[in-house]
Amino acid sequence: MMLRIRTIARLTGIREATLRAWERRYGFPRPHRNESNYRVYSRDEVENVRRVAKLITEGLSVSEAIAQVRTVPVAELPVRERLEDRFWSAVMMMDADAADRVLGEAQAAMEVEPYVDTVLMPLLREMGLRLDIAREHLASALIRQRLRALLLAEDSRPEGPRVLLACPERDMHEGGLLALGLHLKRKGWRVTLLGADTPAEALRGACVQVTPDVVALSCVRRREADELRQVLQSAVEACAPAMVVVGGPGAREHLKVIFSAGAQYAETTEELVALWQQARGASNRT
Structure with missing residues (x-):
């Protein structure tokens, strides 16, 4: 698909006048001409413009950024970076099928945990900076579908510790929660996922039903x-006596609040497991 300069400006945030100026001064980007003699651009050229724009925000001059992109064209980028570029390009075009195919190619080329940690989660973290609301919703839905499918496909072990996973009330972003559930399930934990926007009363009812060892928010x-x-405080009261462990960027800056409410904080899956092991060891000694 060939794209007009107006579309490129909208997708990359670089004004049409700036693109024309770059073309005159640096010979970049290099458009084709359609039958009506309008400038049209390939998807690779769109990605090159976007890469130049990103390098400029990182402190390079226009000439330095263009030179770097020319040195390593899209086709010669490492496979993971090339897949990411194709994903962002498809999302900018609101082409959900193409974006999902890219995610599928990455999944086929990688083991599960590297795929989650080095592809899906970085994409999920970046999209708030790259995309408008409509495109962010499209992209996050695709990634959450992948994470949920991976979580459901993982076999449970009936003897493992039980974790209840939820986002607090009014928190709608469950991507990190899904990734945590997958990692814990692969470590032998039994996972019960409540998902986004879970009020304290729902936590209370779920804890009564499944008696989790840990509640992760x-x-x-x-x-x-x-x-x-x-x-x-409402969550800790609702989940007692289960240990409540909190994570995520919305909690990181409020560690004193977390501890004063009677909860614990974990940055990673390994830290959550270590907290549970410490609590279990202390309980056994008592």
């Missing part, structure tokens, strides 16, 4: 300290 939404304290 993913806080992505930014909250003021007082609001987070209230949310966590």
Whole structure:
């Protein structure tokens, strides 16, 4: 598919006048001409423009950025970077089928955990900076579908510890929660996923039903300290006596609040497992 300069400007954030100026001064980008003599661009050229724009934001001059992109064209990028570029290009075009095919190619080429940790989660973290709301919803839905499918495909072990996974009330971002569930399930944990926007009463009912060893809450939404304290105190009370472990960017800046509410904080799957092991060891000694 060949794209007009107006579309390229909208997709990359680089004005049409700037693109024409770059073309005159640097011979970049290099458009084709259609039958009506309008400039049209290939998807690779669109990605090159986007890469130049990114390098400029990282501090390179226009000439340095263009030279670097010319040195390593899209076709010669490492496989993972090339797949990521194709994914962003498809999302910018609102081409969900093409974007999903890219995710499928990456999955076929990698083991499960590297695929999640080095492809899906970085894409999920970057999209808020790259995309408008409509494209972010499209992209996040595709990635969450992949994560959920991987989680469901993983076999459970009936003897493992039980974890209950949820996002607190009004927190809608469950991508990190799905990745955590997958990692824990692969470590032998039994996973019960409640997902996004889970109020304290729902946590209480689920804890009564499944008696989890750990309740893990993913806080992505930014909250003021007082609001987070209230949310966590309600969760800790609802989930008692299970240990409540909190993670996510919305919690990272409020560690004192987390501890004062009676919860724990974990940055990674390994830290959550270590907290549970410490708590189990202390309980056994008692």
